[in-house]
Amino acid sequence: MDAFYASVEQRDRPELRGRPVAVGGESRRGVVSAASYEARRYGIHSAMPSFEAKRLCPDLVFLRGDMVRYSRESRRIFEIFREFSPVVEGLSLDEAFLDLSGCERLLGRPAAVGERLRARVRQETGLAVSVGIAPVKLVAKIASAAAKPDGLLEVPPQRVREFLDPLPVRCIWGIGSVAERRLADAGFLSAGDLARAEDSLLEKLFGERGIKLARLARGEDLREIEAHREAVSYSEENTFDEDISDRGLLEATILTHAESVARRLRRDGLRGRTLVLKWREARRRSQGPRGYPLHTRQTTLFEATNDGGEIAREVRRLLVQAHLSAAVRLIGVGVTGLEDADAGQLPLFGRAEGSERRDRLNSALDEIAARFGSGAVARASQGSAERAGLSLQIKRGEPPHSNG
C-alpha cells in the first residue's frame, strides 16, 4: 500500500487531501511511521524523528494515528489479496507477497492480475496500492517500491539481472549499514558488483554469507512464499560472570534454560520441533560487544515437544557434537518450529512411551510453579549451576503476542 496510514487518513478526512500529512509519535523521541506523498516532497520519510519532520514542513498535519482503524483496513485488503491467490504472506499491515505461480491459466498473465488487484483494492477501499511482479520475492519487493506511487512494475525472469545490477547493495535483504560498509571497502557498491563476483572470493571475504548475498544479488531467491508466518521462537540465554569451560556447569545451565523455555511454551499452548544451542566464545576476536564469536547449532525433532527434559537432552547432544575447545561466556537455548500443543493429532511413530505421563507431570509442575514460584521444584541435576555460585543474567526472547 502507498503511504498506508496517511492515505487512510486522507481518504476518511477530505480536508486533509492534498495537504502534507504524517502519522507518528508526537513525544520527544517519536518518529514518523507514515508520510503522505505531499509530505514526502518536503523530504519527510518514515522513521524520521517527528520534531525534524515538523521543522522541515511547518504546515505538516501531524496525526497520532489509529491502529485499530488501520488494522481493520488491513484485514479488508488482505481479504482482497486472498481472492487472487491462496498463498498470501503478509509482511506487515500493508505489505504482502502473493504467489501466482500455477495460477496463470486461472487468472491470466501476472501483469493483468496485478492491474485487476490494484483496481479491486481501489474500488473496495479507495486506497492506492503498488504492485511489483517478479519470479522471486526479493525482486518483487524492490519492484513494488520502484512502482510507487500507484503503479505496477513487472520484472520478467530474463530482466532480473538488468533490473538488480545498478541498484546499491543496500537493496538486498540482509545487508544493513555495517555490511554495506564492509562491502564498499571491498569494492562492492552495486548489486551487479556482488552478482558478478567469484564465489571463491566472496567466501574468502565474507564466508558463506557472501555467497548467499551474491545469490540474492543475482535474483536467485529460493524462499517460498509462506502463507503463515507465525511466532518465530522462544529462547533464553545468559552471560556468565566468569568464563566457563566446565562441561557439567554448562549442561546444568542448559537444563535451567530448557526448563524455563519449556514452561513458557506450555504456558502459551505450544510445542516446538527445532531446538537451537547458542554460545559465545570467551576469547575476544575483535572490538565491540560482538567481538566474541557467536555460534549456533540446531536440530529438528521428529515430533514437537514442550518438555524441558527432552529439550535439554537434545541440546546437550548438540553441545557434545560441537566439540567446544575453549571457554564460553554465554550460552542459550532456543526453540522454533512452533505448533499448537493441543492440535491433538497423535503421532503414529515417535512419541516415546511415557510421553503422556510426562505431559501430566509437566502440567502438575506448572501448577506448583504458578502457586509457589518457579524455584519451588527443580530437577535433581538442575540446581548445580546456582549452587556453584554462578549468577545467571538471564535474557529471554519470545514472539510478541499477537493474533495476526
Added chain:
Amino acid sequence: MKLTIGKDELLTGLSRIQAIVDKRNSMPILANVLLEASAEQDTGSLQLSATDLEVTIRGVHGAEVSEPGALTVAAKKFFEIVRELPHDTVHLHATENSYLDIRCARSHFTLAGTAAAEYPTLPTFSAGQTVAVQPMTLATMIERTMYAASADETRYNLNGVYIEVLPETEKIRMVATDGHRLALVDRTLATDLTGLSSGVIIPRKGLAELKRLIDEDDTTEIQLAFEGNTGLARAGNVTLIMRLIEGEFPNYNQVIPKEMELQVLLSTDDLIHALRRVVLLSNERSRAVRFELLAGRLTISSSNPDLGDARDELDIDYAGKPFSVGLNARYLLDTLTSLRTKEVRLRLYSDLSPVQLLPTDDDDTLAVIMPMRL
C-alpha cells in the same frame, strides 16, 4: 543440428517435460529442454531431456535428421511456440550462436538457446535388465499410497513411497506415511524386480511423473529397474530416472494394529459426503471431527467456537458400547477418495489407538490413521 519432425510428435514430447522444468530452480539452465539429434537409427531421432536433478525425463522421437547436434532452449517458451504452430512438419535448425531456428509452414521463430555443453550431465542408468510390470496395477498402487507421504522436507525419509518385495508371497508392497497416517498396498506386480532386494524410497515427485507417464496414453507395459540410489521406469520411448531418497524408512509394521475391537461397514460414498459436510465447520487447522458409534448409527460432528456446530448421521450395523474417537477429516477424505471402492471397513480399538480403513473388495490394501485427542 538440423532436422524435421512432425508437430504433434514434438508437442507430445515437450508437454511431457513441463512439470519437470522448474522455473524456480537455482540453476537457470534447468528451465531448458535439452535437444539432441542423432542420425544413427534409420533416418534419425530427436531426444528431448529435462531434469530437476531429482527426476529426469528423456523421450526419443522419430525425426529426419540431416545434421546431428545438440542445443538447449527454454522449455516453456518452446512448448508454447510449438503448441501454436499449424499442423505440419516442423523444421528445427541450431544456428551458430546457439539460436534455435523454428520453421513450420509460413511461421518462423528464432529462439535464443544455450549450448548443450552448459547443461548438467544427466544421470545414466547402467542396469541392463528391466522388469515389465502392468501399468494399471502400478497406477493403483501409486494412487493408493502417494497421498500419505509427507510433504515436510525435514522428514525427508517420509517424502516418498517405500517399495519392497515381500519374500513370502513375492508380492510388491508400497507404503507411505507422514507420521500421522499410513497407506499400504500389496500387489503381484512382477517377480524378481531388479535391484529391489532391500526396499527403496521413491520420492513423491518421481512417482507423480511415473503416474503421469502411465496416464499419458494407453501404455501397455512399464519397464522398471532399481540400482544403487536410482530408479528407472520406461514406457515406450520415454525413460524416467528418479533419484531415490537415501534414508531409513521407519519400521511401519509396528504401527499397523494387529488386534481390533470394533468394526463397522460403511458406504464409501455416504461417508465421503457426510465428512464433506461436517468438515465445513471443523477447526481450519486441525480439521478435527468426532466419530461416535452408537447402537445402529454413527454420528460425525464438528465444532468450532468461531463458526458453530455440524452433525451428520449414518446407519451402521453396530450393537456394542458407545464409543467415540477424534479424527482428522482431511486424512479420512484423502484415504476414501484414493480407495475408490464401494464399501469400506472401519476398524477401531481405542480412542488413542490407530484406526484402520480397509476396502471390502481388496484384502491387500490398508490405511491407518492416528486419532486426535479431542
